[in-house]
Amino acid sequence: MPETYKYKAFISYSHSDEKWATWLHRSLENYKVPKPIVGKETAMGKIPARLAPVFRDRDELPSATNLGELLTRSLADSATQIVICSPAAAKSHWVNEEILTYKRLGRSNRIFCLIVGGEPWASDKPGLEEQECFPPALRHELGDNGELSDRRAEPIAADARAEGDGKPNARLKLISGMLGVGFDALKQREQHRRHQRMLVFTTAAFVGMAITSGLAVTAYLARNEAEEQRNRAEAEAETAKQTTQFMVGLFSVSDPSESLGNTITAREILDKGAMRIATELQDQPEIQATLMDTMGTVYTSLGLYPEAARLIDSSVAKRKEFLGAMHPDVAASLTHLGEVQTLGADYEEAEKNLRESLAMRRDLFGGTSLEVAETATELADVLSRQGEYAAAKPLIEESLSIRDSVHRSVHPDIAASLEDLGLNYYEQGNYESAVAYLRGATEMRRQIHGEIHPQLAEAINNLAWALVDQGELEEAEALLREALAMKRRLLGDLHPELASGINNLGYVLELRENLSGAETAYREALGMNRELLGDEHPEIAAVMSNLAFVLYAKGEMTAAIEQLRQTLEMRRSVFGVEHPATASTMTSLGFWLIDTGSYAESEKLLRESLAVRKQVLGEGHPQTAGTLAVLANLMIATGRFEEALQTARDARRILEQSVPDDHWLLAAATNVEGSALAGIGDYAQAEPLMLASLAGLEQAPIPNLAEEGRMRLADMYVAWGRPEEAAKYRGVQ
Numbered sequence: 001m002p003e004t005y006k007y008k009a010f011i012s013y014s015h016s017d018e019k020w021a022t023w024l025h026r027s028l029e030n031y032k033v034p035k036p037i038v039g040k041e042t043a044m045g046k047i048p049a050r051l052a053p054v055f056r057d058r059d060e061l062p063s064a065t066n067l068g069e070l071l072t073r074s075l076a077d078s079a080t081q082i083v084i085c086s087p088a089a090a091k092s093h094w095v096n097e098e099i100l101t102y103k104r105l106g107r108s109n110r111i112f113c114l115i116v117g118g119e120p121w122a123s124d125k126p127g128l129e130e131q132e133c134f135p136p137a138l139r140h141e142l143g144d145n146g147e148l149s150d151r152r153a154e155p156i157a158a159d160a161r162a163e164g165d166g167k168p169n170a171r172l173k174l175i176s177g178m179l180g181v182g183f184d185a186l187k188q189r190e191q192h193r194r195h196q197r198m199l200v201f202t203t204a205a206f207v208g209m210a211i212t213s214g215l216a217v218t219a220y221l222a223r224n225e226a227e228e229q230r231n232r233a234e235a236e237a238e239t240a241k242q243t244t245q246f247m248v249g250l251f252s253v254s255d256p257s258e259s260l261g262n263t264i265t266a267r268e269i270l271d272k273g274a275m276r277i278a279t280e281l282q283d284q285p286e287i288q289a290t291l292m293d294t295m296g297t298v299y300t301s302l303g304l305y306p307e308a309a310r311l312i313d314s315s316v317a318k319r320k321e322f323l324g325a326m327h328p329d330v331a332a333s334l335t336h337l338g339e340v341q342t343l344g345a346d347y348e349e350a351e352k353n354l355r356e357s358l359a360m361r362r363d364l365f366g367g368t369s370l371e372v373a374e375t376a377t378e379l380a381d382v383l384s385r386q387g388e389y390a391a392a393k394p395l396i397e398e399s400l401s402i403r404d405s406v407h408r409s410v411h412p413d414i415a416a417s418l419e420d421l422g423l424n425y426y427e428q429g430n431y432e433s434a435v436a437y438l439r440g441a442t443e444m445r446r447q448i449h450g451e452i453h454p455q456l457a458e459a460i461n462n463l464a465w466a467l468v469d470q471g472e473l474e475e476a477e478a479l480l481r482e483a484l485a486m487k488r489r490l491l492g493d494l495h496p497e498l499a500s501g502i503n504n505l506g507y508v509l510e511l512r513e514n515l516s517g518a519e520t521a522y523r524e525a526l527g528m529n530r531e532l533l534g535d536e537h538p539e540i541a542a543v544m545s546n547l548a549f550v551l552y553a554k555g556e557m558t559a560a561i562e563q564l565r566q567t568l569e570m571r572r573s574v575f576g577v578e579h580p581a582t583a584s585t586m587t588s589l590g591f592w593l594i595d596t597g598s599y600a601e602s603e604k605l606l607r608e609s610l611a612v613r614k615q616v617l618g619e620g621h622p623q624t625a626g627t628l629a630v631l632a633n634l635m636i637a638t639g640r641f642e643e644a645l646q647t648a649r650d651a652r653r654i655l656e657q658s659v660p661d662d663h664w665l666l667a668a669a670t671n672v673e674g675s676a677l678a679g680i681g682d683y684a685q686a687e688p689l690m691l692a693s694l695a696g697l698e699q700a701p702i703p704n705l706a707e708e709g710r711m712r713l714a715d716m717y718v719a720w721g722r723p724e725e726a727a728k729y730r731g732v733q
Contacts, residue, residue: 007053009082010082010102013089016086017086020116020160021056022056024056026436027432029054030432030435044180045079055078083112083138084114085118085138088117089135096135114174117133139153270299274311289315289329293312296336296340312336319333330360335374335375338357339381351379372402377416386575400417415455419462426465435463435466461479461483461500468511473511499529506520507546519551536573538574541570541581548564568586583613589605590603591630610624624654625651625669628648632669641676641680648673651673655669668696674687678715687716690709690716691713694710710729713729714726714730
């Protein structure tokens with residue numbers, strides 16, 4: 001792709017297809033070309049590392065019949081043109097004019113089509129003309145006079161419809177054309193999580209050890225309005241003065257003999273302050289409640305959740321008592337209480353308190369206030385931690401809309417909402433959108449915070465995690481190490497966020513086959529979490545699961561199974577049975593138990609997991625298909641080939657609609673289907689399926705899955721009476 005072009009592509013579209021244009025624009029600009037082909041020369045020129053910038057946003061078009069100067073110049077400056085094809089585009093005068101203009105530049109071979117609706121060449125079929133998706137300039141070649149001729153053109157098209165290529169493959173087909181390389185050359189290794197992973201444990205910001213008196217003043221006076229009555233303002237000023245005096249005294253050691261030359265830790269100061277608040281301010285309930293709420297948020301920021309919850313719960317009770325049930329300060333404390341209960345995994349109480357606060361804040365402040373955005377964000381967090389991602393998404397979008405309308409520029413709250421939306425897309429499997437939002441959030445954080453800040457560390461960590469699922473392991477590891485170094489400087493040696501960062505680094509090391517490094521990281525994170533969180537917590541279960549998979553990869557099967565049994569027991573206790581993480585652990589344990597011959601226990605776990613995944617995720621979800629594929633494996637191991645065949649076909653049907661063609665999970669289901677056919681003696685149908693699955697199995701994150709696929713193929717050839725073919729696949733690495 002020649003470097004002289006200003007734009008890598010010009011997107012032509014009808015405004016009816018603006019959502020598709022937005023998706024395509026973001027998708028192309030965020031696409032990272034595989035390193036092995038960057039710099040190579042093709043018919044399209046030298047292959048770049050990125051496909052940016054892409055021209056999309058058009059000015060208002062003039063009413064004349066010709067394109068504006070800006071658009072004409074932009075077309076000339078574009079290496080390729082991509083036409084989003086639909087019935088609306090086929091009828092659009094401006095889309096057609098843009099295609100004509102580009103063809104007149106002598107670049108017909110650089111026009112690519114993305115079909116999003118309608119039908120190609122429907123205009124040739126009587127009664128279906130309205131379904132035509134190709135504009136006339138696409139359907140016909142240019143004549144010598146520069147006008148459309150009667151000669152039929154052959155547009156180069158990718159079909160994004162579900163019944164066509166699907167969005168992921170359509171995107172790759174477009175990119176392969178833009179770069180001038182084969183479609184297969186762009187098939188990227190899919191990195192898919194083997195089990196439920198935690199992204200980041202907490203969004204609490206770090207609070208320095210030196211707490212100033214201004215903290216209490218802000219907490220108490222933040223919502224004063226200019227029109228309040230004079231006596232109310234004077235009363236609050238007096239309260240603030242007393243609060244300030246108390247806070248100043250709280251963090252000073254007036255008697256040198258108290259310390260006897262020893263260092264007084266921040267934790268000791270906090271505990272002393274909490275005790276004084278409870279005992280010395282009983283006759284000043286308003287100041288007492290304010291300080292309880294403030295100190296509770298400090299404990300929260302330091303990862304001391306039980307202490308924080310007790311203080312903020314007391315603040316809620318006292319504020320309701322002297323302010324009434326409907327008051328801004330009551331709503332604020334309820335939000336703070338819900339936040340710390342979420343972090344402490346008390347999800348039921350957290351959701352109840354946050355819903356109460358959100359309803360109160362909507363009534364008090366209206367639907368577009370920053371207070372509503374804050375509580376909606378916290379409620380989305382607790383829903384997400386319970387696996388209710390679809391329910392969380394509109395709350396996140398509401399918060400982002402409010403914050404964007406209020407701040408209208410670079411702001412920490414906007415960055416936070418972008419990050420939340422990226423994480424939500426990640427959890428729902430839309431990794432491309434996840435990376436786009438998380439990268440935007442990280443860049444905004446860098447603008448806001450500079451080189452080191454806890455929220456920047458968190459944003460970097462989350463971006464790295466999404467990159468893992470796009471196979472960008474080198475960039476992910478570098479980002480995780482940057483975030484972890486930042487957290488060690490900011491948080492000390494013992495903090496939930498530090499433990500989360502160590503866990504995440506361990507996972508990437510595991511993916512990069514540094515198993516010893518991964519095991520060391522997981523054990524450090526596990527020990528830290530147990531010290532911080534007790535013996536039973538979702539974060540502990542997540543790290544235990546990670547450690548189990550590393551032990552499995554190292555061949556320590558007995559230890560791995562025991563570790564995963566403990567994980568399952570904890571997840572059942574913390575989440576209950578009907579939760580995605582619990583179902584994931586049941587499927588993994590059931591899969592491992594097949595290898596040990598524990599078929600009855602394996603089948604019980606797999607059927608329970610299948611029922612949960614169908615109910616919670618839906619019958620068409622890839623994880624549901626994953627459990628079906630494992631269940632089919634069990635049926636083959638127990639000689640139930642007919643039943644295995646139907647189960648494997650069900651899995652493959654789901655995966656063909658939900659994952660890319662080269663995904664390892666689809667290959668696994670295909671291999672199991674072939675093995676079932678071999679089991680009933682239908683070798684002719686089994687062979688092509690088993691052969692086709694081998695390439696995909698090589699990409700699987702499960703140890704030895706590819707080797708098992710080759711051995712199954714070899715066994716099939718032996719049973720078929722073709723030992724010479726079997727020899728080709730035995731002992732192949």
